Amino acid sequence: MEIFKILSLIFITAVICIILKQYKPEYSLIIAVLCSVIVLTMIIRQILVPISTIQQKIENSGIDNNYFKVALKALGIGYVTSFIADSCRDAGQSALALKAELAGKCAIFILSVPLTLSILETALGFVK
Amino acid sequence: MDVDFIFKIAAIGIIVTVLNQVLIRSGREEQAMLTTLAGLVVVLLMVVNSVAELFDTVKDLFGL
Numbered sequence: 001m002e003i004f005k006i007l008s009l010i011f012i013t014a015v016i017c018i019i020l021k022q023y024k025p026e027y028s029l030i031i032a033v034l035c036s037v038i039v040l041t042m043i044i045r046q047i048l049v050p051i052s053t054i055q056q057k058i059e060n061s062g063i064d065n066n067y068f069k070v071a072l073k074a075l076g077i078g079y080v081t082s083f084i085a086d087s088c089r090d091a092g093q094s095a096l097a098l099k100a101e102l103a104g105k106c107a108i109f110i111l112s113v114p115l116t117l118s119i120l121e122t123a124l125g126f127v128k
Numbered sequence: 129m130d131v132d133f134i135f136k137i138a139a140i141g142i143i144v145t146v147l148n149q150v151l152i153r154s155g156r157e158e159q160a161m162l163t164t165l166a167g168l169v170v171v172l173l174m175v176v177n178s179v180a181e182l183f184d185t186v187k188d189l190f191g192l
Contacts (some may be wrong), residue, residue: 069191
């Protein structure tokens, strides 16, 4: 993973943000958001390969792969929600950041409801 | 979607700041405010496009 490239890019952007903060604060926020977008795309390009190999492995092995699908969806939601929440915190809007995180948590909860139901059914099956 | 995107936006920011100061010194406050607004709109459009692109890639990868 081109970790050093990403870290140096982040450091340079932080310096640029400070320079622009005194003249135009809105531009420093925009540059911060843009840098996190670029870093996230770089990370996604790296993550693509392992995730697809895991998916292939699970499909071949015949295990019911909707557990892995739900986990992947939750990962995606968490990924984007934390990006937006941190950008809002960067802009000084901590209330908005908490709302974004609340929305992300509710989305993940809704995602996991069918999963927990199926686990509950199997557990009840043992009890009876 | 690469690194020089950030430096392009930083350059726009600095140019708008300088332009703003020049316009204010020469007594045209309204034009100064308008140029700042115009620069902001241009930069915002660029960033919104890149954020939309990120959301699409996340949607494809994670199957959302």
